[in-house]
Amino acid sequence: MRFVVFALTAALSGCVINGVRPYDGGDAPPGRAVVVYGVTVAGAWRYPRFGVTLDHYDIGKQAITGNCFSFDRLEADLPATPAPTPTQFFAFDAPPGHYIFSAFHPANFAGRGQAFEARPGRAVYIGNFVLGDQSTVTLQPEFDDATRRAIAERLPALVVPLQPAPHLAAKPGAMFLCAP
DSSP states (O other): OHHHHHHHHHHHHOOOBOOOEEOOSBSOOTTOEEEEEEEEEOSOOSSSEEEEEEEEEETTTTEEOOOSSBOOEEEEEEESSOOSSOEEEEEEEEOSEEEEEOTTOSSEETTOSEEEEEOTTOEEEEEEEEEOGGGEEEEEOOOOHHHHHHHHHHOTTBOSOEEEOOEEEOOOOOOOOOOO
């Protein structure tokens, strides 16, 4: 009986398996990518936390790759109030491929229609996702010296060389529903 309850709970919770892990430092794991991006809360948000999720994306099919049992995604969140250090940086050990701003996100993304490439064995910087007015998120992809210093200061375990992530035109991802 316990197995049945566990199986039903797992199935109904949706998105049980995520192949993305927080990056804990060192070289890029073989056959994997390191993905870094920033999140800044500059505008009002109606919830206590704000986050940016990027879904794994099949550029050939122009669709996210997830389903109810396996759904790779990069998830970063922080308090929804402006902080003394406005930009928080997040690093992930992720399957290589393309990622796109999540269709499941309630904010409007001003950069809809672009995917970001994470190549195996490399570390890439996507940019800084900024929550602004009217629940709109914009992407600042600049990767200048000031950004490099801020990332190095806030992510000291990041030792692999960081490169800008290629941005590609893509059809926005579509949500899927997990229900019995």
